[in-house]
Amino acid sequence: MKKQYIIPVFVPHLGCPNDCIFCNQRSISGQQKMITKEEIEKTIEMYLKNIKDKEAKIEVAFFGGSFTGIEEQKQEEFLEVAYKYIKQGKIDSIRISTRPDYINKAILKRLKKYKVETIELGVQSANDYILKRANRGHNFADVKKASKLIRWYGFKLGHQMMVGLPESTRLDEINTAKELIKLKPKMVRIYPVLVIKNTRLEKEFLNEKYIPLTVVQAVETCKELVSMFNRKRVEVIRVGLQNTDEITDPNTEGSEVVAGPYHPAFRQLVESGLWYDTIVSKIKKLNVKVKKVQVIVNPQDANNVIGHKRENIEKLKEMYTLDMVVKQDENIKPGKIEVEVLEKYPEFLEDYK
Numbered sequence: 001m002k003k004q005y006i007i008p009v010f011v012p013h014l015g016c017p018n019d020c021i022f023c024n025q026r027s028i029s030g031q032q033k034m035i036t037k038e039e040i041e042k043t044i045e046m047y048l049k050n051i052k053d054k055e056a057k058i059e060v061a062f063f064g065g066s067f068t069g070i071e072e073q074k075q076e077e078f079l080e081v082a083y084k085y086i087k088q089g090k091i092d093s094i095r096i097s098t099r100p101d102y103i104n105k106a107i108l109k110r111l112k113k114y115k116v117e118t119i120e121l122g123v124q125s126a127n128d129y130i131l132k133r134a135n136r137g138h139n140f141a142d143v144k145k146a147s148k149l150i151r152w153y154g155f156k157l158g159h160q161m162m163v164g165l166p167e168s169t170r171l172d173e174i175n176t177a178k179e180l181i182k183l184k185p186k187m188v189r190i191y192p193v194l195v196i197k198n199t200r201l202e203k204e205f206l207n208e209k210y211i212p213l214t215v216v217q218a219v220e221t222c223k224e225l226v227s228m229f230n231r232k233r234v235e236v237i238r239v240g241l242q243n244t245d246e247i248t249d250p251n252t253e254g255s256e257v258v259a260g261p262y263h264p265a266f267r268q269l270v271e272s273g274l275w276y277d278t279i280v281s282k283i284k285k286l287n288v289k290v291k292k293v294q295v296i297v298n299p300q301d302a303n304n305v306i307g308h309k310r311e312n313i314e315k316l317k318e319m320y321t322l323d324m325v326v327k328q329d330e331n332i333k334p335g336k337i338e339v340e341v342l343e344k345y346p347e348f349l350e351d352y353k
Contacts, residue, residue, distance in 0.1 A: 003056045007047040007091070009040050010064040011078070021134045021166065021200045022193055024256065040081045048090055059117070060085070061095040066122070068098040068107045079114035086115050093117035097160070101138040103146035108153045119150050120158035120189070126179035130168045135200070140179070147183040158237070159185045163221050164193035164213040164261070166204065170221050177228045188229055189238040192218040194247070194260035202258050215269070218261035222270045223277075240266030265308050272307040275337075276315060279305070282339045283322070292323040292343035299328040301335065 012035070044060060051058060060082040067075065085091040095118040096111065103119070111119070121143060125131055128139045150157045159180045163173050180188060195205045195212055204210035213221075222239055229236050241247050243264055246256040263269055283290055297305050305326055306313060316322045325342065332338060 003053055005047070005051050005053075005056050005058045006095075007044055007058065007060045009035065009043055009060060009062050009078075009082075011035060011062050011067055011070065012064050019200070020136055021204070022162070022196065024196045024199050035078075037077050037081050040078060044082070044085055044091070048085075057093075058091040059093045059095055060091055061097075063097055066099040066102050067096040068111075069102040072110075075110070076114075079111075079116070083114045095120065095158075097122065097158075099138060100142040100146035103149055105149065105153075108149060108155070111155070112153060116155065118156040118158055118186075120160055120187075121146055121150075122160045123176070123180065124160070124162045125165060125168060125172065126176040127168065127172050130165050130172060133166050144183060147185070151184065156187070157183070157185045158187040158189070159183070160189040160191065161225075162191050162193055163218055163225070166201070166210050170224075173221055174224060174228070177225045181228065181232045181234060185234055187235040187237045190222055190225055190236065191238075191241055192222065192261045192266070194241060194262055195258040197256045197258055205259055212260040215261040215263050215266075219266070219269045219273055222266075223273050226270055227274065238267070239270050268304060268308045269311075271304040272312055275301070275305045276307065276312045278337065279312070279316070279324070279339065280320075282337070283320075286339075286341060288341065289345040290320075290322055290341055290343075291345050292325070292341075294325045294327055294340045294342050296327045296329050296332055296338040296340065298332045298334045298336070299330060301337075302326055302328050305337070 048058070062078065062082075067078075079094065082091065082094045086094070094114065094116045096116055097120040100121045100123065103121070123140075123143050124134060124136060126140045126143070131139060147157055147159075161173070161176050161180065162168075192213060193201070195201050195210070201210060205212065226236050226239065240263070245254060247262075248255045248257065249262060249264070250257045250259060279295060283293060295305060307315070313324050313326075316324050323343075
């Protein structure tokens with residue numbers, strides 16, 4: 001499989017008509033002013049210069065503000081820059097992110113003209129009350145309509161959802177995942193809500209009207225959501241906001257994060273937690289009191305099986321007085337494990353022989 005590289009181009013808060021309760025695009029993207037086509041070209045050239053793998057799939061991705069909501073002339077101007085590199089054979093595709101209420105047939109025809117391949121929709125929730133509470137300015141019917149149109153026109157569909165919005169419950173988030181799966185996206189991003197400076201959510205937090213999730217709560221919910229999407233073969237391409245100079249530990253100088261389930265390795269916590277549950281389940285089925293096991297995994301899964309800062313190894317030791325050894329084997333399929341008992345505790349009656 002070819003390695004994929006994303007060239008990110010941030011379009012800060014240009015096309016978004018709403019002031020969502022959680023959003024401060026300047027903080028999230030690190031940009032405050034409109035980008036120019038010259039800057040886009042410079043960004044693409046910089047990334048291309050540093051990508052050494054000539055066989056890699058390269059994609060320019062317009063992130064940030066709602067791309068299809070910006071002035072039409074600007075859209076075409078930006079797309080033309082990226083499309084030039086497609087025609088030159090230097091990149092393979094274009095990806096954009098936008099709002100579900102900024103999708104229609106005319107917009108999709110324009111995107112098709114410039115060889116856009118993937119469209120990601122900011123869904124956030126399938127609950128109309130939660131969407132209104134977050135001041136999203138659209139409802140879930142807009143999501144369904146836009147998703148069907150995107151697929152009908154042959155684009156790859158992506159969804160973005162949030163965990164921990166005001167008044168949203170774990171059940172709401174599970175129901176959102178169920179509703180998204182029905183719409184058949186190819187990929188999904190899951191974002192636990194962080195309280196960002198200079199947002200309406202910050203005011204609610206400071207006035208004690210909003211209590212953010214803890215890291216543990218967010219991880220437990222995201223574990224369930226990731227499992228749901230994995231079972232339906234929907235690729236989870238991100239869990240948690242990308243770490244930047246602005247999106248970092250709230251105690252770090254310069255951080256725009258006030259509170260919430262921030263962790264520098266949030267996705268690893270989620271995936272390690274899923275592996276931990278799998279390992280414990282397999283051990284419990286062995287019907288013996290296990291003292292030491294060897295878990296055999298594909299090398300690409302080893303870090304998550306061990307856990308962030310060896311968390312899974314330490315937790316097994318603490319919870320079950322069990323030692324775990326991790327062995328890497330390329331013959332094991334990614335996502336699969338084999339468990340071998342290396343040592344077991346003697347049966348009760350054996351102590352008296």
